Amino acid sequence: QKEVEQNSGPLSVPEGAIASLNCTYSDRGSQSFFWYRQYSGKSPELIMFIYSNGDKEDGRFTAQLNKASQYVSLLIRDSQPSDSATYLCAVNEDMRFGAGTRLTVKP
Amino acid sequence: DADVTQTPRNRITKTGKRIMLECSQTKGHDRMYWYRQDPGLGLRLIYYSFDVKDINKGEISDGYSVSRQAQAKFSLSLESAIPNQTALYFCATSDLTTTGAEGYTFGSGTRLTVV
Numbered sequence: 625q626k627e628v629e630q631n632s633g634p635l636s637v638p639e640g641a642i643a644s645l646n647c648t649y650s651d652r653g654s655q656s657f658f659w660y661r662q663y664s665g666k667s668p669e670l671i672m673f674i675y676s677n678g679d680k681e682d683g684r685f686t687a688q689l690n691k692a693s694q695y696v697s698l699l700i701r702d703s704q705p706s707d708s709a710t711y712l713c714a715v716n717e718d719m720r721f722g723a724g725t726r727l728t729v730k731p
Numbered sequence: 732d733a734d735v736t737q738t739p740r741n742r743i744t745k746t747g748k749r750i751m752l753e754c755s756q757t758k759g760h761d762r763m764y765w766y767r768q769d770p771g772l773g774l775r776l777i778y779y780s781f782d783v784k785d786i787n788k789g790e791i792s793d794g795y796s797v798s799r800q801a802q803a804k805f806s807l808s809l810e811s812a813i814p815n816q817t818a819l820y821f822c823a824t825s826d827l828t829t830t831g832a833e834g835y836t837f838g839s840g841t842r843l844t845v846v
Contacts, residue, residue, distance in 0.1 A: 632771065658834045667821060668774070670834035712773065716834075719764065719789070723773035 626651045628715050630722035638730050643700040645725050647713030650694070656716040657689060657696045661709045662724065668712055672698060703729040734758050737822050737838035744812050744845055752807045752841050754822030762825045763805040764835070765789075765797060767818040774821065780805055812845040819843075 627650040637643045649657075656675050660668035674680045674687040674696065686699040700707055708729050713722040735756045744750050754763065761782045766774040776789030778797040786797060794816060796808045809816055819842050823835040 660834070667837035667840050668835070669837070673834050714835075719776050719779060721766075721774040723771060 626715075626718045626720060628713055628718070628720045628722040630711075630713050630725050632723055633726040634728055635725055636728045636730060637703050639703060639705060641703050641729075643703045643707065643727055643729070645698040645700075645711050645713075645727065646695060647697065647722050648695045649713075649715050649718075651715065651718055652691075652694060654691075654715045654717050657687070658714040658716060659685075659687060659696075659698045660712040660714060660721075661707075662712060663709045700727075703727075705729050705731050733839065735822060735824055735836050735838040737820075737841050739841060740839065741842045742844070744843070746813055746845055748812050750809045750812055750843070752820055752822075752843070754805045754807070754838055756803050756822075756824045756836075758824050758826070758836055759802075760824035760826045760836070761802065762827070763799070764823045764825070765795075765805070765807045766821045766823065767791070767816075768821060768840075769818050777807065777820075809843075809845075812843075814845045817843060817845050 659672040662668040672687040688697045710724040712724045764779045765777040780799045822838040
């Protein structure tokens with residue numbers, strides 16, 4: 625059974641802090657990884673993808689991938705209240721999603 | 732207009748009724764998916780289709796069927812709805828490019844309640 629696991633949270637950080645979201649996956653052959661943001665009552669929207677080991681930065685977001693340890697993480701710098709949402713990790717080949725981590729950024 | 736359109740947005744139906752959820756897309760993507768989302772369980776794959784003639788079961792296909800009428804249309808049917816099929820249903824599309832698989836574009840979702 626292929627699994628994608630995330631801490632459900634909630635994760636609460638103060639405004640301006642770094643939020644760190646983690647995801648582990650069981651299929652060692654997985655190659656592509658995605659992070660989605662989902663506001664309450666809305667559909668998920670893609671915010672980051674990463675294929676290679678290491679870091680990938682896009683604005684305030686950094687995705688980190690470690691295939692040897694089978695984890696992928698998302699860092700959000702200078703967190704804003706508008707970042708409050710549920711963040712979903714997905715492994716593309718398996719078409720599987722984690723259950724999501726709910727993030728709250730407090731002003 | 733939205734890239735991925737789902738109809739209806741909300742539906743309440745009775746146990747035992749047949750219901751169809753529809754999805755259409757203007758992205759030109761070959762790959763289409765149906766997921767359901769339940770609190771605490773995340774998104775679970777029901778069916779997926781990589782082209783018009785390719786239909787595959789996902790993790791939780793029992794009680795569901797699909798039809799890929801055209802590249803742009805992918806419908807999900809519940810032949811005899813039961814209360815534990817109450818959930819939020821999402822259609823999604825994606826593409827495969829020379830740089831690798833792209834992420835999904837989701838529809839707005841259909842909130843289905845079976846009473």
